[in-house]
Amino acid sequence: MLSTHPSADGRNLDTIAGLVEAAFDCAQTCTSCADACLAEDMVKDLRYCIRQDLDCADVCDATARILSRRTEPDWTLIHSQVEACRVACKTCGDECEKHAGMHEHCRICAESCRRCEEACRQVLSAIGTPAQA
Numbered sequence: 001m002l003s004t005h006p007s008a009d010g011r012n013l014d015t016i017a018g019l020v021e022a023a024f025d026c027a028q029t030c031t032s033c034a035d036a037c038l039a040e041d042m043v044k045d046l047r048y049c050i051r052q053d054l055d056c057a058d059v060c061d062a063t064a065r066i067l068s069r070r071t072e073p074d075w076t077l078i079h080s081q082v083e084a085c086r087v088a089c090k091t092c093g094d095e096c097e098k099h100a101g102m103h104e105h106c107r108i109c110a111e112s113c114r115r116c117e118e119a120c121r122q123v124l125s126a127i128g129t130p131a132q133a
Contacts, residue, residue, distance in 0.1 A: 033109035056092035086120035
């Protein structure tokens with residue numbers, strides 16, 4: 001879809017499309033993980049995990065939506081948003097890994113966070129610093 005945009009300059013398009021896909025997937029996975037955590041008997045012990053899931057889902061969703069807009073991109077904003085997404089995915093992935101042995105939903109969520117975190121790194125590497133972008 002991104003390549004069909006009349007303003008698509010092709011600049012790092014495959015890398016950006018990869019992050020859009022990973023971020024939307026991560027947002028959905030984190031939302032589902034938070035919901036599954038809420039259904040666990042030990043929900044009180046999962047409060048921080050739920051918070052990280054929901055924060056990560058929101059950041060990933062916003063990142064994918066921003067990257068999907070190809071008209072006159074603000075590369076400084078994009079760089080900052082992708083970096084925020086990377087941090088959110090790392091934090092959430094770290095937290096979910098703590099519960100992965102006990103909760104399959106946390107294991108799956110941690111994996112999704114790691115994939116999105118890596119996709120963020122690839123985009124950051126491809127676009128460079130805001131001054132270079």
